[in-house]
Amino acid sequence: MGVRPNRKRLELMLMLLIGLAWGILLSELMKRTRWQNHADRLKEESSPFPSSQRSRNLRTPPTIAPSTTNPPPDILAARLFNETRVLCMVLTSPKTHHTRAIHIKRTWGRRCNKLIFMSTKADKELGSVALNVREGYSNLWPKTRAALQYVYKHHFQKYDWFLKADDDTYFIMENLRAFLHAHNFREPVYFGNKFRQHVKEGYMSGGAGYVLSKMALHRLIKLGFSNSSICTNRNYGYEDVELGRCLAGVGVVGGDSRDEQGLSRFIPFSPLHWYPQPPDWYQPLLYYTSPDNSSDCCSNTAISFHYNNAQEFYVLEYIIYKLRIFGINRELGPLPKKKASSRPMSINLQTTKEENGHIALIKMMPRKNVTTPNYRTKTTSKFKK
Amino acid sequence: MYRNILCLVLGLIIGIQLTDFLEYFQLTDSQFASTSITQLEEGASQLATEEELALWLHNETRVLCMVLTLPKNHQSRVRRVKGTWGRRCNKLIFISSQEDRELGVIDVGVPEDRNNLYLKMRKALEYVYRNHGEDYDWFLKADDDTFVIMENLRFLLYPYDPEAALYFGHRFRTTFPQGYMSGGAGYVMSRDALRRLNLFAFNNSQFCPINNNSEDRQIGFCLQNVGVVAGDSRDEEGRDRFLPLSLKFMLPTFPTDNWLPKLTFYEPVNETGSTSGISFHYVKIHEFEMYEYLLYRLHIFGTPLSQRTLPPRLGPDELQNQLNQWAQENSTNSNAWLKQE
Numbered sequence: 001m002g003v004r005p006n007r008k009r010l011e012l013m014l015m016l017l018i019g020l021a022w023g024i025l026l027s028e029l030m031k032r033t034r035w036q037n038h039a040d041r042l043k044e045e046s047s048p049f050p051s052s053q054r055s056r057n058l059r060t061p062p063t064i065a066p067s068t069t070n071p072p073p074d075i076l077a078a079r080l081f082n083e084t085r086v087l088c089m090v091l092t093s094p095k096t097h098h099t100r101a102i103h104i105k106r107t108w109g110r111r112c113n114k115l116i117f118m119s120t121k122a123d124k125e126l127g128s129v130a131l132n133v134r135e136g137y138s139n140l141w142p143k144t145r146a147a148l149q150y151v152y153k154h155h156f157q158k159y160d161w162f163l164k165a166d167d168d169t170y171f172i173m174e175n176l177r178a179f180l181h182a183h184n185f186r187e188p189v190y191f192g193n194k195f196r197q198h199v200k201e202g203y204m205s206g207g208a209g210y211v212l213s214k215m216a217l218h219r220l221i222k223l224g225f226s227n228s229s230i231c232t233n234r235n236y237g238y239e240d241v242e243l244g245r246c247l248a249g250v251g252v253v254g255g256d257s258r259d260e261q262g263l264s265r266f267i268p269f270s271p272l273h274w275y276p277q278p279p280d281w282y283q284p285l286l287y288y289t290s291p292d293n294s295s296d297c298c299s300n301t302a303i304s305f306h307y308n309n310a311q312e313f314y315v316l317e318y319i320i321y322k323l324r325i326f327g328i329n330r331e332l333g334p335l336p337k338k339k340a341s342s343r344p345m346s347i348n349l350q351t352t353k354e355e356n357g358h359i360a361l362i363k364m365m366p367r368k369n370v371t372t373p374n375y376r377t378k379t380t381s382k383f384k385k
Numbered sequence: 386m387y388r389n390i391l392c393l394v395l396g397l398i399i400g401i402q403l404t405d406f407l408e409y410f411q412l413t414d415s416q417f418a419s420t421s422i423t424q425l426e427e428g429a430s431q432l433a434t435e436e437e438l439a440l441w442l443h444n445e446t447r448v449l450c451m452v453l454t455l456p457k458n459h460q461s462r463v464r465r466v467k468g469t470w471g472r473r474c475n476k477l478i479f480i481s482s483q484e485d486r487e488l489g490v491i492d493v494g495v496p497e498d499r500n501n502l503y504l505k506m507r508k509a510l511e512y513v514y515r516n517h518g519e520d521y522d523w524f525l526k527a528d529d530d531t532f533v534i535m536e537n538l539r540f541l542l543y544p545y546d547p548e549a550a551l552y553f554g555h556r557f558r559t560t561f562p563q564g565y566m567s568g569g570a571g572y573v574m575s576r577d578a579l580r581r582l583n584l585f586a587f588n589n590s591q592f593c594p595i596n597n598n599s600e601d602r603q604i605g606f607c608l609q610n611v612g613v614v615a616g617d618s619r620d621e622e623g624r625d626r627f628l629p630l631s632l633k634f635m636l637p638t639f640p641t642d643n644w645l646p647k648l649t650f651y652e653p654v655n656e657t658g659s660t661s662g663i664s665f666h667y668v669k670i671h672e673f674e675m676y677e678y679l680l681y682r683l684h685i686f687g688t689p690l691s692q693r694t695l696p697p698r699l700g701p702d703e704l705q706n707q708l709n710q711w712a713q714e715n716s717t718n719s720n721a722w723l724k725q726e
Contacts, residue, residue, distance in 0.1 A: 012392045019396015020403070027404035077687040178686035275675040300682045314636040318658045319679045326540040326661070326693065327439020332684040 077174055084177040087159040088112035089151055092167040093135050094121040100167040101126055103310040107317045111173035113159060118147040140239040152221045160185040162217050165209040170305045170316050182336045185213040188252040193266040194287035202254050202287040203244020207306035208268035219250040262291040263299040270305045271298055272312050435692045439536055446539040449521040450474035451513055454529040455497045456483040462529035463488050465673035473535035475521060480509040502600040514583040522547035524579050527571040532676050533664045541618060544699045547576040553618040555627035556650035558716040563615050564650050565605020567629035569666035581611040614708045624659035631667040647723040650716050
């Protein structure tokens with residue numbers, strides 16, 4: 001009787017041990033199987049490249065579904081397009097409406113926020129404005145004055161920057177916006193390729209194009225054009241020189257548009273004709289000394305090229321926007337940082353006129369929490385966004 | 386009896402749980418192992434970027450570039466080709482009538498003359514076959530006024546086996562059915578095409594006679610006669626990738642007032658400009674560096690475009706079908722023929 005209970009306990013313990021052993025064994029087997037599958041999968045996926053052609057195995061590489069012909073919406077450029085609004089004012093003439101101007105409309109002009117052709121005849125297909133001035137190269141200054149007055153009267157409110165171009169200039173608007181994004185349109189500033197002659201402060205080459213800030217245009221119209229001692233109203237003179245003189249006279253600063261290497265972004269000639277050596281007339285006109293170590297003329301973030309014919313607009317459009325090289329990514333981002341606003345030039349105008357002009361500008365731009373700057377104390381104030 | 390079975394099951398459960406517990410304990414101890422597994426998995430799931438694929442492709446699809454030139458152009462055009470697009474060839478050889486080792490120029494012993502261009506080309510192809518015929522996959526012929534985008538050329542060539550008898554370029558039509566590839570736009574032949582040319586064409590005066598005919602047309606005749614197929618290099622929208630004229634004449638629409646619409650093999654597409662263009666012709670001396678600037682250095686602010694991948698490589702059957710289709714193709718050009726021929 002005593003032996004029987006002990007025997008039962010032994011049997012039960014034996015069963016427990018057998019179960020334990022089987023459990024461990026089964027678990028190990030399952031684990032090993034799982035690992036085996038995992039290792040196989042890793043081997044298959046280890047190489048991101050297609051198999052080499054030199055191996056006899058002619059397996060095709062794993063292919064992604066081909067990307068659609070329409071690229072995804074360009075978020076960064078779209079944001080820039082709406083944040084840095086540029087009005088493009090193109091000076092043209094009736095005889096070049098359909099040999100030059102129309103091709104701007106079909107190429108780079110499409111990327112302006114607003115495109116206006118300034119001519120002496122209206123043209124519905126082109127959308128040109130008929131200014132009441134005479135044609136001719138010697139009349140370019142009165143034509144430019146009239147164009148700027150028209151833009152100020154009709155489109156000043158809606159845009160931040162005002163670009164002037166000739167009808168043989170090509171602009172890369174994305175690079176222009178990226179450059180301008182770092183600057184404040186409420187500062188009296190303008191940009192282009194700065195030349196050194198005629199005006200002490202320098203002036204911007206007309207052919208390479210130039211861009212005026214909202215404040216610069218405002219000052220020009222309100223303070224400059226109404227004062228013939230600052231802005232001449234004679235019917236002759238070089239457009240870019242006269243404008244440079246005017247803008248300097250109303251305290252608009254000629255900004256530095258060069259890149260980090262000191263290379264020009266606004267190019268007053270075309271690389272299609274002169275590259276990498278610029279034409280002979282260019283170097284003596286430059287306001288800034290060119291970098292010593294560089295044999296290059298042009299920035300890698302170039303903004304404009306001058307002296308292009310209509311055919312060349314399409315060549316540039318194709319090379320810059322359409323042609324893609326496999327493995328080469330030419331798109332840049334992120335945007336350069338905004339620069340701290342500065343007031344390098346002292347304002348030598350009468351305080352009364354300045355204040356009046358400024359108040360007028362504030363009224364035209366209805367914004368909340370606008371602070372009135374106090375010029376007497378020379379403190380710099382910023383407009384709140 | 387029931388008690389025995391119960392104990393057995395209990396043992397099983399305890400065993401399994403114990404093993405899992407031990408495994409968990411091990412994994413907890415070896416954090417490094419766990420991390421490396423995760424990293425390996427992440428790495429495995431990534432595909433190569435477009436830039437990485439292009440770098441890999443450079444050595445996968447090896448192209449020898451053979452540029453025809455003449456002595457007066459050595460210090461101008463040759464130097465600029467060498468400093469721009471020629472750098473992206475796997476091997477770059479200049480064919481001339483005067484040697485210049487510094488520049489990599491070879492003298493093939495044919496005096497410079499308009500009528501000798503074909504003979505010069507034959508000598509060049511013989512030289513390349515003898516010295517490099519088995520070292521490269523594709524052999525590009527270009528002039529010293531051609532600009533070639535090598536990355537896009539490799540992109541085009543990748544799906545095809547260099548052991549197929551095949552060549553690509555801008556296809557022209559002529560009196561023999563297959564036509565020929567424009568010399569100025571450049572053409573690229575496979576290793577087998579080059580082999581067939583040297584082994585079966587050049588020593589056969591019927592297949593490949595020596596005469597004063599234009600180089601590109603005559604080479605096209607020889608290639609046809611040894612079974613080398615003229616491939617279609619156009620993109621998915623039917624746009625030409627090899628351009629036999631300069632960009633100024635090819636953009637934005639196909640030219641209508643010169644010889645090209647009469648000579649081209651395929652029906653011209655009105656709106657020109659392939660997104661994966663390969664070559665331009667009639668490049669001026671200063672334009673080599675200009676294209677280098679506009680194509681490779683000029684940047685535009687914006688979101689990078691979607692990453693592309695390589696087209697699938699054709700298997701033997703697919704390739705054979707494609708070659709048969711191309712071999713039987715007739716010109717689709719509906720324009721009147723060029724009268725000269």
